[in-house]
Amino acid sequence: MHVKYFLVKTLRAFLTTFLLVVFVFFVLRITGDPAQAMLPDDATEEDYIEFRQLWGLDKPLMEQFYIYCKNFVHGDFGQSYKDGRDVFEIISQRLPKSVWLMGMSIIFSIVVGLPLGIYAALHRNSFGDRFIMGTAVFGFSMPNFFLGIMFILIFSMKLHWLPSAGSDTWLHLLMPMITIGMTRMGSYARYTRSAMLNVLSKPYIITAKAKGANRNRMVYLHALPNAAIPIVTVIGTSIGHMVGGSVVIENVFAWPGVGRLLVSSVAVRDLPVVQAIVIIMGLAMVLANLLVDFTYGLLDPRIRVTAGDK
Amino acid sequence: MREKLVEAKGLYKQYALKSDKLFAKRRYLKAVDGVTFDIYKGEFFGVVGESGCGKSTTAKLILDMEHPTKGTVLFKGRDMSTLKPKEWRAIRLDMQMIFQDPLGALDPYMCVGKQIMEPLEIHNIGDPKDRKQMVLDMLAAVSLKPIFYDRYPHELSGGQRQRIVLARALIVKPQLLVCDEPISALDVSIQAQVVNLFKRIHKELNLTFMFISHDLRIVKHVCDRIIVMYLGRVVEEAESDELFANTLHPYSQALISAVPSLTPDAQAKRIMLHGDPPNPIDLPKGCRFASRCSKCTPRCLESEPELVDMGNGHKVACFLVTGK
């Protein structure tokens, strides 16, 4: 096993997380004063001082940063400026909803995108191929909030088939899931198609054919495991974009997840909440990338096992 | 005494390897591991050996495209690595090179005439008005008609492309031409055309060639003097005729006998080597050919033989031959 490979990747993930934590702290403090946003317009000077004292905003920046880091290491994200509730508690109420939506969107885009890509590769230049690739381009060139609004207009307002807001049933899930998944599905289909075409033209596919393997075996046992290597990379990196995109979509469909919470918290400069959400999202991306690196190593023996024995 | 154009003195080139273990000792690939030779002016100098023997790395060291880990290269008596950029550029112009893949060496979007002219423009050689004529003369020298001036690389055959690369190298009137497997990618019937062209240019321009190849038939045919390399070292050095008539090193013997002859059913006297050439990493002590040598003695496993002159410039690195 290539221990060093996995170790280096893990270390890099930690470093990224640390930089993220630092970045979030300073950027949020540079961009505006929470007291101004939180307190009513007619607040007095005393109110301001009191508010700042209450949340430690009067301390020097570096000291604030130190406290923030210390708490973060202990898993303490602080309290909301708005209602004093524990940030961790607020987020953990919302998080499952978001994870659920994200997860289903990812699964949707993979389950639909990959087979479409494989089909297109195997029927290259056919009508089906052109149609799928056309749809794929449509999918990832359409801004997804616009797609979401169109869906609401058609399926909720006009046809009354699907609910436009909330998260109670499977029917509620359908539109936001497809909206988020659509973009990714298009790009997965495209990448799968080109990866499969590339691999299918490789000499070892001819070897498989010469051995007497039938078409299915060639495609699924020989080509797909090789094509999976670049596809996994694309999926992993796109999960980051999906997390970002879901913030908008949660608001479009009034999905009670972290994304909506983020937008409402930014509006009132509820720093601890914003901080925590941005960090959690960042962590999700770092983890997704780490997972990709690990899967990549597992899929490709050339990374896992070094050349020796020549 | 003939004039030396290139003197390679005790060249070493190591590449650090990425290790897979966390705290493992750094390992090195010893591509070139103590190589010394001279190339005389006007000589057709051959370097033969199998993959991984360090022949291409040696060429890069000679051309100062890579810097040796240890050792020096003198070109016209001067150490390239100590020269100031301006001097370096001037003297480097006297060394040109061509490689195996002519298509990769050519710009696909520039007509070949312009590509041959480019070195003249870069180094500001000749009157701009005369340059086109110089290119056309050069095309004629490599047996291509003037109409090729406006062609693009993809319109040419492999042999024609290699001629273009050759023309581009020759237009600056170099003294040394380093050719790394220049004909390996060409078809058999084309190889002979290009080989004949090399020979003619060698004679007409009194150019010095360093010709690297794995094809012993061709090397035998064109080269005056040859070194045989194995795992980063020179194992034998001799005049071409001497080397093939009186092969001394067991590796050279095996290598020469492995070349299929053109007489049917002649494989009887072949010396068969076991295994592939090993990687030049973690070499055991002793002679580096010992693991594949049929004549290996206990001494060969103990220490490494030096290259010893056996008289008339025939050098060999083997205890069994030198006795030392």
Place this chain on the structure above:
Amino acid sequence: MLHVKNLKVDFEVDGRRIRILHGVDLDLEEGETLGLVGESGCGKSVTCSAILRILADNATVTGEVMYDGTDLLKLPASKMEEIRGKDITMIFQDPVVYMNPVKTIGNQITEVIHLHEKCSQAEADKKAIDLLTQVGIPHPETRLKYYPHQLSGGLCQRVMIAMALACKPKLLMADEPTTALDVTVQAQILDLLRSLNKKLGMATILVTHDLGVIAENVKRVMVMYAGVVVEEGPVDIIFKKPAHPYTEGLLNSLPKMDGQEGDLIPIEGSVPAPDKRPAGCCFGPRCKYMTDECLKGQPKLTTINGTHRCACFHPVHGTYGGEA
């Protein structure tokens, strides 16, 4: 055993049909070794791939490939899959890229066994170990768990041979099996193929561009040029008295290992692109014996003497037996 008649292959490229193979006839007896020689693009590899029906989807194959009394070209795909890898097998030029990089050696060998025989994984593994021993790979048990990138080119080619031999084929087609390998390793692989051929008695088609490999390894040879068989016959006759000018040219353009100085005699020009074939004899424009008669059409392959056949109006040795 194998009778190929009038085999033609067309490729469809950018909506155009380009003929690569122009009616090849080939007969092979049980246990015989046949050499196919020619330069790149002459159709020697395409011939083999067409016999095994492993050409890409844009190829159209017509003619007749009679194997054991059945026409392989007319077999349904599933029947053909039973023959591939079992009765007729093939090994390729660059063994490293012809092996699936994400599957172990063992996995790739046992796959063939499972495809054609009913047996347990343990039995298949045991068989794979036997095969690896047979092709001269040391420590076969541990090698089963290796991936292709962990083995050298020579070892990979041995694994490919093991795969090809797994189900005791009647015919093995070796497409440039040693071109990507070093000379000393080439000698080993050819030696292995010869001894396996003797031991197992399968017929072999050896495809190569190297006349030396042909001279030493086969009894009968077919010389191909631009998709046509131009000469066919026993190796010792063809090497001594080539009838076709192309064969003569090829032999002249190679430097010999024993003696012979002076310039090589190349074949002028280059192989025509498949879509730019000349009218008349395909070799005409490069042939030094060309006459007006050669423009009339492609000469048929006709008997010169015994089994020696040639497709030329003016053979270098002997006379043309067909009509113009």
